[in-house]
Structure formats: structure tokens, C-alpha cells
């Protein structure tokens with residue numbers, strides 16, 4: 001029986017969900033999918049250049065799982081570049097920690113925690129927000145999983161405020 005795969009944390013939704021070679025209609029292209037956890041692994045390791053252990057901690061997975069994840073993601077991305085595939089970011093057993101929202105009226109872009117209900121743009125007050133977590137099929141499912149600020153709650157005697 002396969003072991004149940006644990007849920008991984010992705011800090012916030014990607015801003016783009018598909019890439020393709022220029023000048024070729026999508027209908028003529030084979031596609032390669034990378035999952036949201038694979039995307040996050042490449043972002044943390046190769047874009048933000050985090051130490052693998054720190055990156056693994058942030059996603060709540062082991063270092064060896066992180067290594068396999070990032071290796072698989074690199075292999076798929078390289079294959080899509082070399083063979084001219086459409087690269088699609090979708091799926092994966094993940095939950096988002098933060099959501100990315102963009103106002104369709106003024107273009108204001110901002111992040112809030114997945115626990116926050118937001119239906120008006122804080123910049124212009126319009127009610128037309130594009131919900132990136134929602135576009136990847138996430139919303140209420142992400143709430144209440146993440147412990148949040150793990151390790152940041154510890155206070156030492158000197159910086160604790162009285163009362």
C-alpha cells in the first residue's frame with residue numbers, strides 16, 4: 001500500500017500558470033506539467049537560493065523529499081525548454097499559506113493570508129479582485145493547516161513586555 005503523501009506548503013500562488021514557445025499555436029504543442037510543489041521547490045532552491053534544509057522546512061517536508069522534488073522539477077523544466085513543450089503549472093498535494101490578489105480595476109497587487117476574507121481592493125475599494133489561489137483550485141481547503149510563524153513565538157526574558 002502506498003504511503004500517504006503529506007501535504008506541502010506553498011507560500012503563495014505563482015503569478016503565471018502556463019508558458020509556451022513563441023510562434024507556435026498551443027493546439028500543436030505537447031504539454032509538460034509541473035505541480036505546485038515542484039514549482040515551489042525550484043523557486044526556493046534556484047530563484048531564492050535557499051539552503052535545501054531551510055527550503056524543506058518552509059514546505060514542511062524532509063530534506064530528502066525536497067531534493068527529489070527539485071530534481072524532478074528541473075528535469076521537467078529543462079525537457080520543456082529543449083523540446084519546445086508548453087509548460088503548465090497545476091496540481092500537487094499542497095496548500096497555500098498566502099493568497100495573491102490583484103484588483104481588476106486599478107491593478108493593485110497584494111498578498112493576504114489564506115485565513116483572510118477580502119472582497120474589496122484596499123487601494124481603490126472596487127469589488128473586482130482576481131484570486132490566484134482560487135484559480136489553482138484552492139481556498140478554504142488551505143485554512144487551519146499551517147502553524148504560522150513557527151519558531152518566532154519564543155520570547156526571551158529580556159524582550160518580553162510586561163503584562
Ligand SMILES: [Zn+2]
Pocket residue numbers: 103104105106107108121122123124125126
Ligand atoms: Zn483597486
Ligand SMILES: [Zn+2]
Pocket residue numbers: 094095096138139140141142143
Ligand atoms: Zn488548499
